[in-house]
Amino acid sequence: MTGHELRRLASSGVSVRLTGLDRTRRAGGGLAALVRDQHVTGATSDPAALAASLADSGAYDDLLRALAARGVTADAAVRTLTAEDARSACDALAPVHRETDGADGHVSVALDARLARDAEATVQQARALVREVGRPNATVEIPATDEGLGAVTACLAEGIGVNVTLLFSPERYDQAREAHLAGLEQALAAGRALGPIASAAAFPLGRIDAAVDTLLDRAGVGASEAKALRGTAALAVARLAHERFTAHLTTPRWQHLAAHGARPQRLLWASDTVPEPGPRATRRITELAVPGTAHTMPEATMRAVAAHGAVVPRTWTRHSYDASRKKLAYLKSFGIGFADVASALEEEGLKKSHASWHSLLDAVSPALDEGRS
Template structure:
């Protein structure tokens, strides 16, 4: 009998872990997840690194050395996080090689403080790519309005990108356009397009959290009946959009020249509502050519009791459109929902980034005292 995670991988879904720490790397836990849970990549964000640093023990020697060298807080964060991403990339290198560069990917995010600054995002992305210096890294850039031209520029330089914090179909379309524009720049510069990979991270559970709050406030039977439906419907329509955009003459010409499609990635797949099945955002978003990045709790739930029933996306487009028609009819302003979520998403990562800075500042100060 194959496990649910084996079945999910066999259905063409790449399973990535939404977590990373030096302890995972050093203990062999990460390698174990590749073998035992079919994990084929890792995503990180400022919240994940803040949590890893807070537990701290595995970082102490490096923190001591950085303190002794007089490192600033931001330069210490740069060294610590890129070291983890380098090590994880090396662990995933056999997966990268076996899949022709499709999987075995490890993501690291530009500072969320610059999410609304195009030029600094470009500069930070290039610095991270050069420092990590692994072909299987992905540089995470948020899909803010300022992030879109940065995506084009960074892809155009031959750097692989994970576009994060996508909530709306309109922004997803703009992200695909930015990616294709970047590929065209790279092609004009003579860069081998086959070496550039990208995923578009479409957030799921956060959509339900915000929409369900509004449906509860509306309070009608019609509104209540739509709870927990928006996130999955939105993601399914994102895949429909992806299929349409990569079937255009423009995209086909780039694919024929060796380019890779920008795969949809389902993010925020941990269930927030305890009344819902804990594998909901995995089992209802299955189709070939997608990525699902899961917190460990969701990964373990999927391995333990996930019921993988083949493709649950491409035969459900009509239902997904129906959900959005009904949301509009009961008075949910989805454009407002997605703008609120983008603003909150950036703000949450900024808060986590500042927590990370504070953790490192405290650790450096403590190490400096100890070094005296």
């Protein structure tokens, strides 16, 4: 994999982050090599990828045997595996974290998806995980449910960095941004340094286009107009979130926090699927090469960008934002209410996270049983 387009993406002011942490990648120094050669500046965990690695690679057999001998539960084993992978990734990204003075080089780690509707339990697990990982560039992932947003504020107030996930609409992003502001204000009131407190707001854009395109295909009227709208909803959402982000940076409330060292909550475009071959695979990533944002993607997507990407830094204008507003509003002509789509995607995202977490527990349990026998 050549790194020319990834280098161009990074040099345009975009943070390139890897999706998926596991021992198989670490065994060959994979993440360190991606940091060194492919301009990767962050990473996010993926319980589904870890479950697949447990099932296929045998890379965790020694650790699982040791955990089995201690008689730990599957839940405790998953926490240990997750923390170990996160710790190693944090170490690989430590040079980036130092060189950027904490602005980049973060590793965001998934919490137990079953806690998404329990703010207090989420905060408790976030504390325990950050303590176990024991690295300054470790952050936690919290979904943007009503309860999750309360946990976001509480974690940030304690100095725990947060990647807010499952954002599907500009309106939900407004709430995530408010949770970020409230958390930083509480941290400042408690006398905490704001500079080290990292946060990102993650939009799984591929899921937005997939959902809207399916509804457009079912519309049955205005076929040519519906076809023209396919593949445009996610970019419209991203632009409108960016409009809100840039306006927010001019507010007295934010400027007061920034004067005390606070960093903005970075917009993060999440690619959680492996793309089809060819130039179309990288379209969304190249269209979103917006300075100050971040892209998280599997290694296969990085290869596609390296092979087929044509990165040009983007500058969005008032015209871009207005056109995006009109695009989302036009969906109503086909009986599609985007607020309903976003709500359904949030519920679907929670179910998918639950399924991934259960698949991880299911992968760990037999290995622990075998280790005890």
